Amino acid sequence: MKSTKRMVSSRYVVLVLLALSLMALAITGSSLYSRLSYLWGFLLVGSWIWSMLSLRGLDVKRDPPPPRAQVGQVLEDRFVIQNKSRLPRLWLEVHDQSNLPGLRGSRVLTLIKGRQRRSYLVNTHLVRRGVFAMGPVKLTSGDPFGLFLSNRTVPSSGSLLVYPMMVDVQAFPSPPGVLSGGEALRRRTHQVTPNASGVREYAPGDSMKRIHWVSTARRNALMVKEFELDPLAEVWIFVDASLSVQAELPYTPPDPLMDVSWRALTTRVMLPPSTEEYAVSIAASLGRYFLRRGRAVGLISCGQPQVPEVLPPDRGGRQLGKILESMALLRAHGKISIAALVMAQARHLPRGSTVIVITPSVKEKVAVAADQLLRLGLRPIVVLLDAASFGGSPGTDELAMTIAGLGVSVRRVMNDTDLETALSVDVRLAGVGA
């Protein structure tokens, strides 16, 4: 902005000099002022024409980005600048206005000859999860004296979804499920399980897919299949996304311009010291851990003020994609506490399900919620993020001890600790301070 103002004032200075020279010429008729008038006139008009022509015939293209990538990966972005005109360009500023952190697509090019094509490759270390627009690209050029600037914006070439960082969890509790034992539950299961327990009469609302045609023909009435719940119970991951309990330390992301070496690109990305980022990364890592073991994993979080987001449990790679996408977009702006969320959702979870609660909260209610889960026949595991180590409230140790006292498995994760290790160690066994 300052630079633009300076250019405008510079332009006015030349304009005033031209006016003064013309005035002096009119008064004195001296050839000196005639020359000065020519000089300022040529400078002004020449600069304006230069600036007008500077972006004509220039085209910028960038390769479309891959739809998805993951934090820690290196994104290759190729820019191609084509000068279709015969006129050479003195300087061109390519300003990539993408909001992808660390993208180094902006640069200044000089002396682009007529009909010349220039290209450059930008490797970007992805350090943040989320959706990022790849563009727009603003082209700026002007005259050498900085009197006039010319701008043009090339629209965005798409967006990039960056999944959160995941770690390879080596060991994590995996409680077995329970079979419901022939009990006819008149409630909907989220999916067809391989364990059919029997048939019953069709009731309004039953899916047509579940009609058992053989029994229907035999009984001359619509009969539907009843399914046993999965004996390997579902895994539900609750991510605490309420704003009030989050904590983070000041963080300056590494400046990609400071180190452009390949080594810098291949260095492992460190998580920002934020409970939100840790919670997301843990949820994604645990999701992948259980899905790899063939478990159906569901996810519940409440990043929006009032609306919980429930991802029904499922198995397979597609479910991992859904979890990662959900985690990539999660923002801890919620108002519902984790205890309230758990209590509200727990009654809908099948008995024997594993419930993993990831929270930085130090409130007693978390312990109450864990107790409630136990009472409902669920198998809770609590991952406590040590808020104090992230600059938040202390009390994680006491809460961990309380929850562990209930017989619930507790993992305590501190800032800067290795997630793989932290998730493997049970507080009950390691004690507080481990």
Add this chain to the structure above:
Amino acid sequence: MRTVLKLGPRLRAMLRSSTPGRWWDASTALLLLAALFIAAGRLIVTGWTDHLDIVQVLMSLGAVTGLALGQSAFSSRQSLVFALFCGLYAVPWQLVLTLTYISDDALWGDRLLNLWVRLTNSIFQLMRQEPVKDPLLFVCVIACLSWVVGVHSGYTLTRHARAWRVILPIGAILLIIQNYDPFWPGRVWYLAAFLFFALLLVARVMYLHQYARWQREHIFLPTYVGTDLARVTLQITVLLILLAWATPAVSNAFFPAQSAWRDISRPWIALRNRLENGVAALRDQVSGVYTIYGDSLLLGRGDELTDDITLVIEVQPDVPAPPRYYWRARVYDYYDAGQWTTSVVSTTQRIAPDDFASELALPEEEPDASDEGRWTSTFTVTTAAPVSTLFIPARFLWSSRTARAELVPGPDGTVDIVALHANPPLRSGDAYSIRSAFNDATIIQLRSAGTDYPSGITDRYLQLPDDMSPRVQALAQEIAFDLDNPYDIVSAITIYLRTYISFADVIPESPPADQDPLEWFLFEVREGFCTYYASAEVAMLRYLGIPARVAVGYAEGERESGKDIYMITPSDTHTWPQDSELYVVRHRDAHAWPEVYFPGLGWVEFEPTASQPTLRRPLGEVLAERAGDSLSSFELEPDRRERWEAFMEDMNIPVEDSSSEPVADTSSAGPRRAVMVSSFGLGLGLILLVLIWRRRHPRDHIPFPVILQIGLGRLNLQPPAALARWAVYATLAPLARAYVEVNYALNRLNAPPDPADTPAERTAALSHLLPDAARPAQQLLTEYHNMTYSLRPGNLHVARQAGRDIRTLSWQAVIRKFFARLRS
């Protein structure tokens, strides 16, 4: 002995601290030094006085100091103090070095004392409005200025990176120098070189700003960017300057601009003259008087002329004198649209003194001194200012100066000299000799010359514009009625102009664009100065078939006997022998006169300007014998006078004989208006300064009406209601000021709002009364609500525009209503 510099803890901390926002760049520093070096060099080559070379040293030292201070962690005030102290050392040090007459063994205290005494003497002389004879004052002022310019440039460059703030003062100084030292064409290349470095500096500083922005916005920069840009900028700058210098120059002044400038600058002439005392000791100065004798001569509005001495001309005492000397600078032959020019001019190469006769085809045999009415005379002309024009009385024969001549074809294969330019130009105080041939034609000779004009003369000197006024033609015929002799016709026209046209050195207004300036002069304004008189006479003579031209230069001046004559430069005061005959020509003697061609006699001067004494020519041998013959020379007979006055009455011209009246002083109207224009300019400048100050100090600003109100209150005076309203308005926030237009509009529409009405209700009322204003009113209301009741930032620009629209629409409605009422 080792000196240990001990710095205070605060100073050490300051020096250690980082200096953000500094703009050190080696290239810009070098460009600045180059620009300053050229500016100083330009001053040195003028040779105005000795020891100007200290300017280069001081400018460079100042620039280096400024660069260092700008880069330092010192605040601007600390930097100023530091620069002041450095200057207090550097300037006297350099000035003392100029006192070469003091022995090297002299103590510095003695040298400084000597310097102080010389400077104080000069300052006292200046205060007493006497010319300062010692050039040291000028050198001192220039030295201080050089230091200030150097420090300012360096500091501004590294502290603020403002290229134009650096360039403009230096450029202005260069232009001033060029203006006062214009006679060496080659020296204009100093300006070109300065512009070259200045433009490079602008480009480089702009690159630095861009570079900073690119760094700030994390835009990757290859290392070669600066080099590439510098290379191309260099080429473009060279091209620009060559183009500007190579393009043919437009060198005609624009009359209205000249006229307006004269009005504006008139009040400052006295001040300028007074200040010129301070530089009186310099070798060359330019008064600018010679610029009026350029390639063209506009009739114009006249000039206030000073009493400054321009030329001192020594004449041979034992040689006869003509009725009056005219020191001619140039002649014009082509007239159109109020402007004289010289048609078809060829310019010779430099002609050495010995080659004038051969190069200009001058008559080899000069008239014999015994030949009555014909003689040659040699003059020594001493100039008071640098000038290139050589002033020639009568017919030129020889000059002691090498010169270039502007020529037009003359009769019988000869050439007429339009002007002579000394090459190289003359410096102030330079003297040259001129020899001229005089032909003091008697009246009888003039009468008997006949009308057998050479074709070369009639072709060139009978030209008139196609649209010459019929009234002027009629007047010429009327004046020449019943006269068949060219001399009598010329005399009649001369007498008419001297009798019925008043002299004014400045005329109050310019000639109307749609009227012939000569018609306007002869019939409407009926007053003017020499250029108008000469032009009118030449035009009427040409119409009557008598070849004539306009000559410009100086009138005779004051005749003095030999003595010391002070001519601007006291160091160059000239002394002439006591018995020498001198003509002291002053600036106010600048003059234009008609010259009429008489076959066999050549060009003869006439004097129609009423302010000049009548030019009386000898009667001649035959008529002299008839002593007391009153008809020997042309006299205005009563019958002819009656006839002219009857004609003037027919033409609705008031008959006023100006010949017996003192010269009318009409010059006061010009200065009065000039004072008004200057006051207006001064007022405008003050307002501008106040506005700039207000912009820079928005928080310190107390609105003017509030100040006025407080002032009246202190005087126990009740402020008028309008002032109170204005004060309230001035203290409103910008948004409230925009919104208050709704209230004003309602008042204008005779529906004053109730104090209890909400803004929405007022807007609704206005929309109801004036549907056209509904849209801007709604916009204004929305912005008002946004800014007052929400966290959203309102758009003040939109609110202001809406306020303006409401004001315009409401006034339009009021006017419409008024006219509707009138119609009904």
